[in-house]
Amino acid sequence: MMLHLRSLRDQCLRPAYFHRLPRPKWRGLPRVAQPQRSESSLAVDLTRADGPSTDLRVILDRLVKLGLPYWQTESSARWKLAGVVGLTLATTAVSVVFNFLGRDFFTALSEKDEVQFKYQLIKYLAGFALGIPVFVFKGYFQSKLALEWRQWMTERLLNDYLAGRTFYGLQQSGEVDNPDQRIASDVANFTDTAMGLALTLLNAGIDLVSFSGILFSIYPPLFAALIFYSVGGTAASVALGKNLVTLNFTQEAREADFRYGLVRIRENAESIAFYGGDQDEKELLKQRLQAAVSNYLGLLMASRNLDFFTSFYRYLIQLLPAAVVAPLFFQGKIDFGVINQSQSAFNHILNDVSLVIYQIEALAGFSAVVDRLGEFQEAMTARQEQQARLAASGETGAVAAEAVVAAGQKGGELETEAEALPGIQLRFLSSRMAGESSSCNEHVGLSGQPLLRVHDLTVVTPRGSNLLLRDLNLEVPPGSSLLVMGPSGAGKTSLLRAVAGLWSDGCGRIELGATRGEVMFLPQRPYMVLGSLRDQALYPRRCEDNGNTLASSPPLATDGIATGLGGDTPSSSSSSAPTSSTFSSAPEGPDDAEVLRVLELVQLGHLLTRYGPHGHGGASITRGRSGADSNGSSNENGSRSGTGQGTESTSTKSEGAASASASPSAAAAALDIVADWASSLSLGEQQRLGWARLLLSRPKLALLDEATSALDQDTEARLYKVLEESGITYISVGHRSTLKEFHRTLLQLRPSGAGGIVWEVRGLADAAAVGAAEAAESAAARLPTQ
Numbered sequence: 001m002m003l004h005l006r007s008l009r010d011q012c013l014r015p016a017y018f019h020r021l022p023r024p025k026w027r028g029l030p031r032v033a034q035p036q037r038s039e040s041s042l043a044v045d046l047t048r049a050d051g052p053s054t055d056l057r058v059i060l061d062r063l064v065k066l067g068l069p070y071w072q073t074e075s076s077a078r079w080k081l082a083g084v085v086g087l088t089l090a091t092t093a094v095s096v097v098f099n100f101l102g103r104d105f106f107t108a109l110s111e112k113d114e115v116q117f118k119y120q121l122i123k124y125l126a127g128f129a130l131g132i133p134v135f136v137f138k139g140y141f142q143s144k145l146a147l148e149w150r151q152w153m154t155e156r157l158l159n160d161y162l163a164g165r166t167f168y169g170l171q172q173s174g175e176v177d178n179p180d181q182r183i184a185s186d187v188a189n190f191t192d193t194a195m196g197l198a199l200t201l202l203n204a205g206i207d208l209v210s211f212s213g214i215l216f217s218i219y220p221p222l223f224a225a226l227i228f229y230s231v232g233g234t235a236a237s238v239a240l241g242k243n244l245v246t247l248n249f250t251q252e253a254r255e256a257d258f259r260y261g262l263v264r265i266r267e268n269a270e271s272i273a274f275y276g277g278d279q280d281e282k283e284l285l286k287q288r289l290q291a292a293v294s295n296y297l298g299l300l301m302a303s304r305n306l307d308f309f310t311s312f313y314r315y316l317i318q319l320l321p322a323a324v325v326a327p328l329f330f331q332g333k334i335d336f337g338v339i340n341q342s343q344s345a346f347n348h349i350l351n352d353v354s355l356v357i358y359q360i361e362a363l364a365g366f367s368a369v370v371d372r373l374g375e376f377q378e379a380m381t382a383r384q385e386q387q388a389r390l391a392a393s394g395e396t397g398a399v400a401a402e403a404v405v406a407a408g409q410k411g412g413e414l415e416t417e418a419e420a421l422p423g424i425q426l427r428f429l430s431s432r433m434a435g436e437s438s439s440c441n442e443h444v445g446l447s448g449q450p451l452l453r454v455h456d457l458t459v460v461t462p463r464g465s466n467l468l469l470r471d472l473n474l475e476v477p478p479g480s481s482l483l484v485m486g487p488s489g490a491g492k493t494s495l496l497r498a499v500a501g502l503w504s505d506g507c508g509r510i511e512l513g514a515t516r517g518e519v520m521f522l523p524q525r526p527y528m529v530l531g532s533l534r535d536q537a538l539y540p541r542r543c544e545d546n547g548n549t550l551a552s553s554p555p556l557a558t559d560g561i562a563t564g565l566g567g568d569t570p571s572s573s574s575s576s577a578p579t580s581s582t583f584s585s586a587p588e589g590p591d592d593a594e595v596l597r598v599l600e601l602v603q604l605g606h607l608l609t610r611y612g613p614h615g616h617g618g619a620s621i622t623r624g625r626s627g628a629d630s631n632g633s634s635n636e637n638g639s640r641s642g643t644g645q646g647t648e649s650t651s652t653k654s655e656g657a658a659s660a661s662a663s664p665s666a667a668a669a670a671l672d673i674v675a676d677w678a679s680s681l682s683l684g685e686q687q688r689l690g691w692a693r694l695l696l697s698r699p700k701l702a703l704l705d706e707a708t709s710a711l712d713q714d715t716e717a718r719l720y721k722v723l724e725e726s727g728i729t730y731i732s733v734g735h736r737s738t739l740k741e742f743h744r745t746l747l748q749l750r751p752s753g754a755g756g757i758v759w760e761v762r763g764l765a766d767a768a769a770v771g772a773a774e775a776a777e778s779a780a781a782r783l784p785t786q
């Protein structure tokens, strides 16, 4: 379901009544907190109005923290910087030489000395030939170094952003707007401008020393006039350009908001088209564009006012030096060339001391960028420190033998106000804490322990705004299964989030006999990665441990569902380890034969023919890997598209049968096909692809959040049967009562009379009996009384 970036009222009424609603106004300097992917939490705060920091100390501190690490860690960068500084010094030397060459040239001209003039002209031209390359190379190497700095800094930010699910935490908290823009564009601005400004400053310092001597030697009062002129001008420009910092900061955020609105249309094109929400989207985009344009107008006006001043300032100095030294020339005390020389020296010095005036706009933009990046970095650091604290508290302590909660025990009723809670402790009892890079290879099993133990767990929504579950206790032994049922909004998915470590708001303890990498979550709408069919099936690629790879595992029971390519798979030499267009350095995982077999198992074999060498599937397709031959049969069935919220029957058996007849190499080649999977596969197909991922990665614990909601009951039953046979422990969230058949325990959430939720854990034999009793009761109630 596509959620709209606007108020709850707009969400409900869109699109038909959109035009009747009063448009919300942008207030102050809004910063929109923008979740990037999850549509379940599109909390948009249009009223947040934090501007940039105006505290110079904060900005300088952030500047140092952002700017220094590269030069401290990369020694080769320091050498390159030394080279660029050397070239910068050389440009100053060249300028000084030009200054003297110009003086002699114009003096020869004014004295009408033709021989001397020609000689000076040749010297001047030779000076150009030698000097100009210095300027060009300085510019080139400066930009190249800035680019390397950008790459380093972007990778560092990416590491922090993608470490320990920081991206998810930031999205949930809405602390920083548009992280994508900060990483992609603010970093480029930062490195370019920082490099440019630093070298300009250096140049200015050297220039100042070199040309001050020249100017002072020509005429000291001229030097005094220059100092007076530039100091006054700098003070005036700082006062006039003060508000440019805020305007630039806001402009960055509004441009990003607008771009993000466009990205969401691209990502949700089909939903919008089904809703007929074109007008709504247009209005929203126009509103965002308007916000960007009106701020830009403010920026233009502020720049215009500043330009009045800086233009006068710039043009006046063309006359000033000549006017000051002209009396000396008239008195015959200096040559004509000296007027030119003093003009040139004056300009140089003035440029140096007027740096703030000329660069005020760049400085304002730069300070906004420093602020945005510093804020981003600080938010990530704070989140990682918080995670480290939680991890430290969760990692310690031996496995305590907690009391097993007997089936049938009931939880207390929820109260409405959330208390200040210390946070949920998540313990990975069988290994080091997840998030540590090598954790996949380290596993100390705890025999006889439950795979999941939940102890006095209270879950609240992020920032504690809503209390969901209270004092939940339950255990899931290895190889067992738990079904979580309850009304919509009761907190079923939130419980899975807590188990997966995504939510830590609340209190209590969750103990897992697995690493984080051994827990796999299957959402209702699986995330379709950009890449080939193989990439889809093997996502997420992580190191396998404990012989858990399919290569070393016994093959999955096929239950006779699909013969597929099971006995006729391509040899591992022809299509062995997964090669992928997207994940070039991925670790070893299941080979192509295994991927093909599992695709058949989840009844996605038809994709191999549809997208195979002779199929065209209706989607925009590119090949991820070339060179595979094909003699597979083509059984084009047309592309499926749609967000199909209903269930999907297994209408693809003929395609599946056809895929079985495709040659192994052709089928393997089909794994290389790259397509826009999110829009070209039906929701049911996407869910089955999610199951394929699950079966291929063989986690210890699978969390299934309505993972079969779009499938028919037969397919659902087959998939659960395969899952049961695989030995994977699983917890499902679902609404269908037929799911009870495939689970051993039930966690039932029910609304209580007081408006809260009560929980109840029971074995499913009991649950089935209660269900039958309830059904009999309601049937009896419906019977006409005699």
Ligand SMILES: Nc1ncnc2c1ncn2[C@@H]1O[C@H](COP(=O)(O)OP(=O)(O)OP(=O)(O)O)[C@@H](O)[C@H]1O
Pocket: 040, 041, 172, 461, 462, 465, 466, 468, 486, 487, 488, 489, 490, 491, 492, 493, 494, 495
């Ligand atoms: N990021 C969030 N911030 C604040 N509240 C949230 C957030 N995510 C979910 N909620 C709220 O928490 C409550 C429980 O949500 P959850 O998704 O766990 O419900 P559910 O039982 O899985 O519902 P359904 O059956 O409809 O999927 C809901 O009221 C929801 O609005």
